[in-house]
Amino acid sequence: xxxxxxxxxxxxxxxxxxxxxxxxxxxxxxxxxxxxxxxxxxxxxxxxxxxxxxxxxxxxxxxxxxxxxxxxxxxxxxxxxxxxxxxxxxxxxxxxxx
Numbered sequence: 001x002x003x004x005x006x007x008x009x010x011x012x013x014x015x016x017x018x019x020x021x022x023x024x025x026x027x028x029x030x031x032x033x034x035x036x037x038x039x040x041x042x043x044x045x046x047x048x049x050x051x052x053x054x055x056x057x058x059x060x061x062x063x064x065x066x067x068x069x070x071x072x073x074x075x076x077x078x079x080x081x082x083x084x085x086x087x088x089x090x091x092x093x094x095x096x097x098x
Contacts, residue, residue, distance in 0.1 A: 009098070013052070016094045018044040025070065025087035027069040043068055052094060062088035 003086040013055045021040040022031045043065070050056035050064065065084040 010048075013094075013098050014044055014048050016097060017048045017051070017091060020087060020091045020094060021047070024090040025065055025083060027073060029077055047091060051091065052098070056092075058085070058088040058092040061091055067095060091092075 018037075018041060020038065021044055028039070030039050036069070046064065047061055048067070050061060054060075056064075062081070062084040063085060066080055069080050069084065070077050
């Protein structure tokens with residue numbers, strides 16, 4: 001049975017990851033567009049699962065974000081590894097808030 005507080009915490013954790021993706025990763029530059037705030041939500045769900053269920057490292061998350069940016073979004077890899085590394089470290093640091 002899932003308690004309401006568990007569901008609230010999960011929603012809060014997802015919101016933290018979502019914000020980190022928008023502000024620390026944002027490979028397509030949409031963080032200032034209010035209508036696009038949900039652009040990375042599917043990735044936030046995966047990253048949250050990686051953090052909570054798989055105890056992923058920053059390297060694991062950076063690899064996932066890099067793959068999304070370069071393969072799924074078809075963006076150039078120029079500077080992308082550094083962007084993904086920085087975002088992944090910020091995301092892993094959120095664990096202490098969970």
